[in-house]
Amino acid sequence: MRRHTPSGRVWRSLRGAFGRRGPRPMWRPVDRARRRARMLLVAGLLVSLAANAVLAAHAVATAPARARAGAAKVHRIDALVLGPVRPDAPAVATRFRAGELVRVGWTYPADHPVVGRIELLDPVSAGQPVPVWVTDRGELADTPQGAGALMLLALAGGALGVLTLGLGLAGLYLLRCRTLDRRAHRAWAADWARVEPHWSGRVDGRPGNPAA
Incomplete structure (x- = not known):
């Protein structure tokens, strides 16, 4: 019995689509x-x-x-954990779990104190510094993506397209x-x-x- 491989089926499809264009009286x-x-x-x-x-x-x-x-558009600085964001959290919380929203404070640029909220990646205590990324105006920014991540996104986007x-x-x-x-x-x-x-x-x- 003759076996048809996937490559053979693809070749036959291409040949059927772009094959000879001679007269075909039965067509x-x-x-x-x-x-x-x-x-x-x-x-x-x-x-x-x-x-x-x-x-x-x-x-x-x-x-x-x-x-x-x-x-080049963002800066990595340390922010101090100030307290919880959840309204049902204890009034005085000293330890926070990973994934919890907390209030943090930082100073950037110089003499420009800012308070914001972030989601913790690791357990921390109140008053402990955590790294954050901010813009030139001191606003919170997303972590910049590396070249490897951008390459993967490009390849995934091409495949999805x-x-x-x-x-x-x-x-x-x-x-x-x-x-x-x-x-x-x-x-x-x-x-x-x-x-x-x-x-x-x-x-x-x-x-x-x-x-x-």
Whole structure:
């Protein structure tokens, strides 16, 4: 028994979509429409793959520079834990769990005291310093992403783009195939309605003889 590998199936699909274009006397207009739909599907997938690959490669190449630019806009300083944020917390709390929201205070820029709230990454005590990231104006900022994280985001974004567009193209292709199937069924029904009276002999009394 002949076995068909996945690569062989892909090759046959490509060959069926872009193969020879010689005369095909047995092909109906709906068959040619299906072929055009397959060609558009494969071409769209190839264009999507190439475009997302180029965009992802550019994002990966510029990741170190973007990471340095992002890190230059924020500053890492120490803030003091002041107390709990939860209204039901004890009035005097001295120990806080990881994941708990607390009020913290810091001074940045110089002589500019600021109070904010953060989510703790580790258990701390009141009055203990914790690292925070702030902007040039002293406002809380997100932790800057490193070059590795930006590269991973670029690759994930490229893969998600290919998958999303591929699913969209596949959906359009299936919708087109359903439309063509209905058209082919209507054409077959019309042909059968014309041929069946002669084939069954209801016209000339000779079953199977298409001649009138």
